Amino acid sequence: MRRLVIGGLVYVDRAFNVRGVGIVVLGYALTQVSVHDKLIAYPMNKEVEIRSIQVLDEDQDSVLPGTRVGLALRNVTLEEIEGGIQALIKPNTRFSKVIGDFMRFKWSEDAREIHVIFNGIKVMGKIENDHIILSRELPMVNGRAFIINVNAKPRSRG
Numbered sequence: 243m244r245r246l247v248i249g250g251l252v253y254v255d256r257a258f259n260v261r262g263v264g265i266v267v268l269g270y271a272l273t274q275v276s277v278h279d280k281l282i283a284y285p286m287n288k289e290v291e292i293r294s295i296q297v298l299d300e301d302q303d304s305v306l307p308g309t310r311v312g313l314a315l316r317n318v319t320l321e322e323i324e325g326g327i328q329a330l331i332k333p334n335t336r337f338s339k340v341i342g343d344f345m346r347f348k349w350s351e352d353a354r355e356i357h358v359i360f361n362g363i364k365v366m367g368k369i370e371n372d373h374i375i376l377s378r379e380l381p382m383v384n385g386r387a388f389i390i391n392v393n394a395k396p397r398s399r400g
Contacts, residue, residue, distance in 0.1 A: 250274070251381055252281070252311065252330040253362035257323045264293065265315045265323065272361055272383060273332060275311070276304035281330040283315075283323060284363070285378060290330065291316040328363045329381065337379035341367070344374060344389060360387040 250273020257267045275281070279292045293314040295302045305311055313330070341358070358367045358376060366377040367389070374389065 250307070250332045250335060250383055251284070251361060252313065254327050254329055255362070257320070257327050259320045260314070263314050265318050265320055267313050267315060267323070267327065267330070269311060269313075269330075270362070271305050271309045271311050272307055274304060274306050275313070275330075277302075280333065282333060282335075283318060283327050284329040284331050284381065286322060286327070288318060288322060289333075290318045329361070331381045335381045335383060338382050339376045339379045341374040341376065341387065342372065344387075355391075357390045357392055358387050359390065 252267075252269050252271045252273070252275060254267045254269040256269070257265065260266050275292060275295065277292055277295055280289055281292065282288070283290050293316045295305055295314075296312040297305060297309055354368055356367050356369060356374070358365050358374065358380070360380050361383060363380060365380060367374045
């Protein structure tokens with residue numbers, strides 16, 4: 243499997259408003275981020291700025307990949323991100339709507355519609371020939387994707 247080391251993202255699992263602070267998102271930094279960095283809120287493609295960073299309730303100027311973070315954001319409202327912010331992405335990150343390099347387990351069924359989870363971001367996809375065509379573009383950063391057929395029927399052991 244190829245490793246793509248282009249751009250980076252912060253996977254977001256919660257977003258809320260804090261009185262006196264503004265919009266705060268919680269998640270995992272999968273890249274280095276610093277106060278005042280400008281990132282793109284995905285999937286709404288809105289530029290935001292990191293106002294402040296907290297790790298375990300302590301202010302930080304920057305964090306390294308793998309850190310659980312709380313980020314106070316500037317230039318966004320709760321209404322804009324309530325619909326499902328999934329990540330904050332560095333502006334130089336490449337996107338793709340096709341996954342061409344994937345491996346099927348020998349016991350897997352031939353599924354057509356699948357769920358793809360990549361760095362915590364979930365999208366739908368369709369398998370066509372030797373490629374997966376995604377319902378929307380995914381940021382291509384380090385990692386492996388999970389490809390899941392949630393409609394697969396349980397198999398009996400036999």
